[in-house]
Amino acid sequence: ATLARIRIAGFKSFAEPTNVEVRPGLTGIVGPNGCGKSNVVEALRWAMGETSAKAMRGGEMDDVIFAGTATRSGRNLAEVTLSLEDAEGLAPPPNQDQPELEIVRRITRGEGSAFRVNGKEVRARDVQTMFADIGSGARASAMVSQGRVSTLIQAKPEDRRQVLEEAAGIAGLRARRHEAELKLRQAETNLSRAEDLLGQLD
Numbered sequence: 001a002t003l004a005r006i007r008i009a010g011f012k013s014f015a016e017p018t019n020v021e022v023r024p025g026l027t028g029i030v031g032p033n034g035c036g037k038s039n040v041v042e043a044l045r046w047a048m049g050e051t052s053a054k055a056m057r058g059g060e061m062d063d064v065i066f067a068g069t070a071t072r073s074g075r076n077l078a079e080v081t082l083s084l085e086d087a088e089g090l091a092p093p094p095n096q097d098q099p100e101l102e103i104v105r106r107i108t109r110g111e112g113s114a115f116r117v118n119g120k121e122v123r124a125r126d127v128q129t130m131f132a133d134i135g136s137g138a139r140a141s142a143m144v145s146q147g148r149v150s151t152l153i154q155a156k157p158e159d160r161r162q163v164l165e166e167a168a169g170i171a172g173l174r175a176r177r178h179e180a181e182l183k184l185r186q187a188e189t190n191l192s193r194a195e196d197l198l199g200q201l202d
């Protein structure tokens with residue numbers, strides 16, 4: 001899958017809807033300090049399912065909503081839309097054959113956020129797992145934020161392994177295994193309850 005477009009509206013410094021086209025050959029974003037370069041990358045990470053407000057440089061997740069400036073009032077809603085091309089087979093079931101995949105995350109002040117993939121509401125975990133899977137593909141998606149390089153060098157081996165696993169896309173598989181284990185445990189509980197009932201019938 002290839003990221004083709006990021007649409008940002010009401011997120012951080014982007015009060016007005018802004019389209020960022022990601023064309024082949026894009027290698028950097030330039031601009032004066034504080035103009036919002038990092039906010040573009042944060043919008044991308046946020047829509048990919050980032051759950052840490054701290055990683056978004058805020059105290060709480062609502063802080064990603066445009067807070068207003070001296071001349072402009074704040075918003076109550078922020079929305080980021082990612083358009084992925086060549087995404088066949090990535091969407092959750094009913095959209096398998098749709099070639100372009102649209103992932104939308106929207107947050108409403110005081111109400112938390114919601115995700116949609118091609119119009120269908122999904123859980124944050126579904127979006128995270130989907131991107132973790134893309135990371136395991138041929139064009140691995142690895143994001144390194146400012147300060148992460150020195151953190152990585154100083155990190156404990158276990159923490160460093162976690163970062164490498166994320167980059168290699170293994171993190172998605174681990175999340176899947178965890179989910180499967182939870183389902184298995186639930187099934188075992190159901191089974192023993194059914195056996196109890198059977199025992200009472202005998």
Ligand code: ATP
Pocket residue numbers: 011012013014031032033034035036037038039040063064065066067068
């Ligand atoms: P630098 O080159 O210094 O790293 P940058 O271009 O990466 O800067 P960002 O860090 O992306 O800039 O953007 C910072 C700007 O975003 C600041 O002006 C800050 O006031 C603004 N900003 C961040 N969050 C919000 C918000 N919730 N509402 C309004 N503006 C915000």
